[in-house]
Amino acid sequence: MTEKPSVTLPGTVEKIIQPLHPDQREKAQIAIQGADDMYREIRIENSLKAENGNEVRLKKGAEVDVTVEADQEATRPRNKENP
Numbered sequence: 001m002t003e004k005p006s007v008t009l010p011g012t013v014e015k016i017i018q019p020l021h022p023d024q025r026e027k028a029q030i031a032i033q034g035a036d037d038m039y040r041e042i043r044i045e046n047s048l049k050a051e052n053g054n055e056v057r058l059k060k061g062a063e064v065d066v067t068v069e070a071d072q073e074a075t076r077p078r079n080k081e082n083p
Contacts, residue, residue, distance in 0.1 A: 002072065004069040004070060004071060004072065005069065005070055005072065005075045006067055006068060006069035006070070007067070007068055008065050008066065008067040008068075009032050009033060009034045009035065009065070009066050009067075009068075010032075010033045010034075010063065010064075010065060010066075011030045011031055011032045011033060011063075011064045011065070011066045012030065012031050012033075012061065012062070012063055012064070013028050013029070013030055013058045013059065013060055013061060013062040013064060014029045014030065014031050014041065014060070015028075015029045015060055016028055016029075016046060016057075016058070016059075016060055017029060017043065025045045025046065025047060026045070026046040026047075026057065027043045027044065027045060027046055028043070028044055028045075028046040028057075028058045029041055029042070029043050030042050030043075030044065030064060030066065032066050042066070046058055
């Protein structure tokens with residue numbers, strides 16, 4: 001099995017956003033280093049699984065890695081003239 005093309009960028013949890021309604025989940029806002037200023041923050045549900053299977057949450061200020069990966073069919077070779 002071949003690995004999917006991917007990139008991993010460092011990020012920092014900027015804030016934890018409490019839900020407006022009890023049926024919604026808490027969100028973590030993450031600033032991604034290396035992204036354009038207008039697009040560097042993402043918000044995700046603040047729920048991760050630990051190695052033992054327990055649910056854990058991110059803390060404000062936590063250093064994280066954000067990985068983007070794609071199927072091989074969803075990518076194309078980089079043009080050497082236009083990197």
